[in-house]
Amino acid sequence: MIWPAAMNEHRTIPTPTALIADMGARARAAAAIVSQASTAAKSAALQHAAKALRETRDTILSANKDDMTRGTANGLSPALLDRLKLDPERIEGIAGALESVASLPDPVGELIDSSTPPNGLELSRVRIPLGVIGIIYESRPNVTADAGALCLMAGNAAILRGGSEAIESSRAIHGCLVTGLRKAGLPEDAIQLVPTTDREAVGAMLRASGLIDIIVPRGGKGLVARVQDEARVPVLAHLDGIxxxxxxxxxxxxxxxxxxxxxxxxxxxxxxxxxxxxxxxxxxxxxxxxxxxxxxxxxxxxxxxxxxxxxxxxxxxxxxxxxxxxxxxxxxxxxxxxxxxxxxxxxxxxxxxxxxxxxxxxxxxxxxxxxxxxxxxxxxxxxxADGGEFGLGAEIGISTGRLHARGPVALEGLTTYKWIARGKGNIRP
Structure with a gap:
């Protein structure tokens, strides 16, 4: 398998498992950098990406036309074709969503609360990134932009695995995100797109404990059920929208x-x-x-x-x-x-x-x-029921679980927190 890596180099990866392991290691290194990146740098990357989307609109539409033609021939349902379809208005919406996320308050480092208990420690909880987030999705090329933007703005690295039906559209949009990262001086490995449509790559992501910190599936019931059944890392998802x-x-x-x-x-x-x-x-x-x-x-x-x-x-x-x-x-x-x-x-x-x-x-x-x-x-x-309509800029998905995040998952849902304790020589009796 030959696949393009950052900086236009080429590497030969023998199996999907090795591919995901390599991508995960590079994402982990990138996450260490973007977790400390300034709000201005992250925002600039998304603004540059939005500009690139507009400048390459015709290229993206051409790629989407190929996907639509193939999807129609393969018998995709009208609902899936509607999710897959891009037009100038939808591309402008994607670019606008990137700019909207770029303008949101940065959650990283936000003080959640603080206290001083009787032991004299000054305690505080602050938001930190989750780390490396794997996104597995079908039919929706806009998810490539939304997920990449939200993960980046929350200080995370992202590994995106789009569906085969939208592969050309997703590649074109991902190229714009890489352009934004490059121009902002951030590591291109912060937002990676799995280059293969081999379904085993999904399995490799689900087994990538220690490399991927959380998986977010967006797609049909079959995809979400598989992710929830096979994942060896935490999953943030909903199964049905009844x-x-x-x-x-x-x-x-x-x-x-x-x-x-x-x-x-x-x-x-x-x-x-x-x-x-x-x-x-x-x-x-x-x-x-x-x-x-x-x-x-x-x-x-x-x-x-x-x-x-x-x-x-x-x-x-x-x-x-x-x-x-x-x-x-x-x-x-x-x-x-x-x-x-x-x-x-x-x-x-x-x-x-x-x-x-x-x-x-x-x-x-x-x-x-x-x-x-x-x-x-x-x-x-x-x-x-949409993150944009809730004022969140964009969403990575809707979570119906009760742990970590619920409802539209946007920037805050892509962070966790850590406790910080400050003392003055305090010792415990």
Whole structure:
């Protein structure tokens, strides 16, 4: 296997395992440098990368065209093709996201808290980088830029393994990141892209304990399940995005229709898209709500009560309640009040994003306090489940776990902390 390394040299690596070991060692060395890099240097690297993206837009679009042609021929689903596709507007969005991350407050060295206990030690906790972060993703070339930028700004080195379906787009975008690092005087090994599409490289990353500190998968259920099953390093991930919108009895009808249609149909292929609609039996405008979704091009799979509202509703199957469609399909149920909605969500939610639409503040407060998901919303579309929309600049993914980070994972989620103790000759009796 011949692969290009930093500084345009070439090395021969005999196996994917040896490749990842070599990349990991170089990433570890780079991480030691970027962990101490100034905010100005990291910001400059991202600004230079954004400029390079704009200057090489045509090259990136050409590379993406090759990926799209191959993906269409290989039968990628419409949802995956939508994630893969780049156009001038999306490239500008990627460049803008880099600039946004560059302007965010640097979390490295931030004082979290401090105290002086009775023993006289002056204690403080400060944020530090995680180290080397491995990102494994499918179909989304923008992740190459977002993940690289966030890892760098948080003082980490990144090893990126994009999907084979987006390999040409990812290489073109990665080249812009390398340009930014070079111009800012930072090590090019701080953001590396795995050059092979060999699936064994993923396995090698998952086994790279001591070289990679944490793995973040972004992709379909199969990829995430494999990562969680095989990883020998910590994983930050979510498996499914089974997001619910509950339209309460006291929901304002026009708002409910607007939110439901947006939550499902704005972009059906993202993890924050609504997959299940729960309608309170006392909501007075249920038929118009269902009709609005159907007329927007959505297939509604409903229980008997929902079927009775509109003859275009098809029969829902038991497995639909646990399905992330990522298509213009939604499962819908009529529920007898807030308790029934909460019970349904507890049974079927993936812990990603769940929302209530209501003008009853008591009902909203109880919903927000009770639903155990990474993101809970009141009177808002679940499509807002995004780091950029949360003011985080960009995100590396949504975490539905309970440890380390939860919800959109951005700069703060890519750091840990250490304790610093300052004494004046203190000894313990």
């Amino acid at each position: 997001c619910h919108t509950y339209v309460h009895a006291a929901a304002e009808p026009e708002m409910a229709r607007s939110i439901a249609v947006n939550a499902k149909m704005r972009r059906t292929g993202i993890c924050g898209a609504m997959e299940t609609l729960l309608i309170d039996a006392q909501f007075p405008d249920a038929a118009a709500l269902v009709a609005a979704l159907i007329e927007a091009g959505c297939e509604v799979r409903g229980d008997e009560a929902v079927q009775a509202l509109d003859n275009r509703v098809v029969v829902v199957a038991a497995e639909d309640w646990d399905t992330e469609y990522l298509e213009p399909i939604v499962s819908a149920a009529m529920v007898e009040g807030l308790d029934a909605a909460l019970a349904h969500i507890a049974a079927h939610s993936s812990g990603h994003t769940d929302a209530i639409v209501t003008e009853d503040l008591d009902a909203a407060t109880r919903f927000l306090a009770t639903v155990d998901s990474a993101i809970v919303m009141h009177n808002a579309s679940s499509q807002f």
